[in-house]
Amino acid sequence: MQRHCAQDYLWRGFYPSNEQTSAQTVAECFWLPLRASLPRMQRRMDIFLVGKNEMDGFQSTWVMSMGHLMGLFDQEWLGIPCTGKMAFLRYCEFNRVEQGKIVETAMYFDIPHLMIQAGVNPFPPQTATHLVQPGPMTHDGLLYDAQPEAQGAATLASINAMISDLGT
Numbered sequence: 267m268q269r270h271c272a273q274d275y276l277w278r279g280f281y282p283s284n285e286q287t288s289a290q291t292v293a294e295c296f297w298l299p300l301r302a303s304l305p306r307m308q309r310r311m312d313i314f315l316v317g318k319n320e321m322d323g324f325q326s327t328w329v330m331s332m333g334h335l336m337g338l339f340d341q342e343w344l345g346i347p348c349t350g351k352m353a354f355l356r357y358c359e360f361n362r363v364e365q366g367k368i369v370e371t372a373m374y375f376d377i378p379h380l381m382i383q384a385g386v387n388p389f390p391p392q393t394a395t396h397l398v399q400p401g402p403m404t405h406d407g408l409l410y411d412a413q414p415e416a417q418g419a420a421t422l423a424s425i426n427a428m429i430s431d432l433g434t
Contacts (some may be wrong), residue, residue: 267290267292267293270289271368271369272364272367272368275288275289275292275368275370276371277291277371277373278372279292279374280374280375280377283295283296296373300335303339303340303342303343303348304336304337304340304355307336308336309331309333310334310354311333311401312333312334312401313330313331313401314329314331314407314408315330315409316330316409319362327363327364328361329361330359332356332358332359333357333401334354335357336354336355337352339351339383346384346386347384348384353383354383354398355375355376355377356376356399357373357374359371359372382396383398
């Protein structure tokens with residue numbers, strides 16, 4: 267992490283990791299404990315893309331990936347009992363990149379979903395089936411190459427329309 271992150275790195279996660287201000291503290295408080303719990307952890311990306319941030323006038327570059335961190339759940343994590351079985355921790359990670367270094371990260375992960383997999387359900391009974399959500403059926407969510415600008419603009423417009431509709 268120190269090789270790829272800036273000196274003034276800012277990482278935002280959930281409790282108990284919260285906000286951290288160095289690659290070293292992120293490794294110590296989040297990644298090392300998680301990797302101890304899922305010792306052969308793999309990152310299974312369903313979506314990967316890079317783009318400019320609309321919120322700052324398209325000045326900053328952000329790299330986003332989402333999918334699952336998966337592995338055998340061999341040691342408890344955050345008080346969640348281990349199962350010795352495969353576990354799938356849903357994640358979505360946003361990284362702001364400047365001059366080839368990650369300067370800021372927002373890391374979202376679905377702890378309640380992991381709890382359910384471990385048999386510790388924090389929610390009342392549900393009416394639907396619990397399952398691990400698969401990625402896009404076409405497996406075309408990994409965009410490593412440049413995409414047509416018009417297609418990106420159309421996608422952004424669709425997302426903004428959806429967000430606007432959610433607000434009403």
